[in-house]
Amino acid sequence: MEDIRNAILEFAEKSKKSKFYFSDMEKAVKKVIPDVKARMVKKAATSLINEEKLIYFSTGSTTMYGLKGKGQTEDH
Amino acid sequence: MAFEPNEPQEKIKYDEMRIYSDEELNNYTEEELKNFKTKHDTPMCDDLESGPWPSFVADAKREALHRRKLADDRILLSAETVEDTLGQLEDSFVDGETHWKHGGIVGVFGYGGGVIGRYSDLQEKYPAVAHFHTLRVNQPMSKFYNTDFLRTICDLWEYRGSGMMNMHGSTGDIILLGTTTEQLEPIFYQMTHEMQQDLGGSGSNLRSPSCCLGRARCEWSCIDTQDMCYELTHYYQDELHRPAFPYKFKFKFDGCPNGCVASIARSDMSFIGTWKDDIRIDQDAVQAYIAGDIAPNGGAHAGKDWGKFDIQKEVINLCPTACMWMEDGKLMIDNKECTRCMHCINTMPQALRPGADTGVSILFGAKAPILEGAQMAVLTVPFMKCEPPYENIKDLVEKVWDWWMEEGKNRERLGELIQRWGLPKFLEVIGLPPMPQMVTEPRSNPYIFWKAEEVPGGFKRNIEDYRVKHMR
Structure with a gap:
């Protein structure tokens, strides 16, 4: 689990975009850990959300993830 | 229950x-x-x-x-x-x-x-x-x-x-x-x-599942829609609240083919109660309708005099598959041809009832965006038993989700993914054989293309010869 979390954080920090889809995050993790399952990526992302390292960004119809502190992360 | x-x-x-x-x-x-x-x-x-x-x-x-x-x-x-x-x-x-x-x-x-x-x-x-x-x-x-x-x-x-x-x-x-x-x-x-009250779904989540009145208020409900909706809402809490899908996903549960929550048009995975035995007929009640002793349509449309009830005109001739007729004063139904339109049952509810061997039909791929791209669901599973704790249903749900999460593009609904890959691929994913009812447009969009190994004796063809007449 820790290696998945690290892969997510590394992707989020390096990503040019401040908000990204779950599938893009999953693909980035798969490059590091090829046999990882989507459900494990989701669990790792949820734990990072709960630790407030990642944030959800919702348009209402779609949800994206973002790194807290990068891009728009405060109520505007 | x-x-x-x-x-x-x-x-x-x-x-x-x-x-x-x-x-x-x-x-x-x-x-x-x-x-x-x-x-x-x-x-x-x-x-x-x-x-x-x-x-x-x-x-x-x-x-x-x-x-x-x-x-x-x-x-x-x-x-x-x-x-x-x-x-x-x-x-x-x-x-x-x-x-x-x-x-x-x-x-x-x-x-x-x-x-x-x-x-x-x-x-x-x-x-x-x-x-x-x-x-x-x-x-x-x-x-x-x-x-x-x-x-x-x-x-x-x-x-x-x-x-x-x-x-x-x-x-x-x-x-x-x-x-x-x-x-x-x-x-x-x-x-x-x-208040023991949860929030609903939004974003790339499972959205709040919804159901009709079901057996709580309706004699036609072939499944306990409330129980099923409640169970799946609880079982899939993680999918409801922690978004990881490509886009939204909706379940809806209709107890019978009348479809009071319109699941066939509004949900990615539509559950519609149905039966696989025969429509139950009370021939005495049929005669009572013909004699005018029982008001048709449960007494609805009573604000105007529509004349004497005519079973031939108002029921038999309106059957979309022409599977009903009168014989020696009795109403007969060729049940294998029944397409579950519910018209006869709605018109004569005291005489006709859904069968007793009940379950669900499952349809996939509907969506109803406001501006464009509305799409009806495709009947995929004609009949599945539907009893708590719904393990067979959950197995199917998870097969579908695994495929959609793997192959779906961002903001692509399940129905769009099925269209992009074709129905045969979807059937392969959920492990079902194709059947004629899945073909929506036989001439222009037959959906099902047989592989040589699936046909007895197989077949051979030269794709280049085929392309001479059928350009891409």
């Missing part, structure tokens, strides 16, 4: 949660309402009150007056939220565009759905609605509320929100319209900890 909660339920202390007295709730007279002028001139909104139907503008004005007359310390948001909403709506009508910006990072802790950030782009003109977030509240099965619950949630929303709500959104949720970021967590706490 009596309701059995999945977890122990505490008695909800509604009396302790109520906020307003009867005097506060009824704090204006009809005379005051007649003379009430809202903060902004809204002639185009006012015009909506002149139509034949009850108008949300009239309701909004009542609420605006009600909030004006409440004491300042009895509401936490501005008393002018409703008036500013109407003012901004008027500007939208004038300008021909919305003045709401939606989306953002607001939410409640740990949830990726249920809250939709909303902001005005005219914040200086309409400061009371500058931050105006929406909450979705997961409706109880079939929307069976009690009045204590409704009064309590109305009090909560008057106190911590705008006082305006929609009953209901498309997925069935109560939509609470307009509050500020700092009110989200207190509202969430009271709903979840004190």
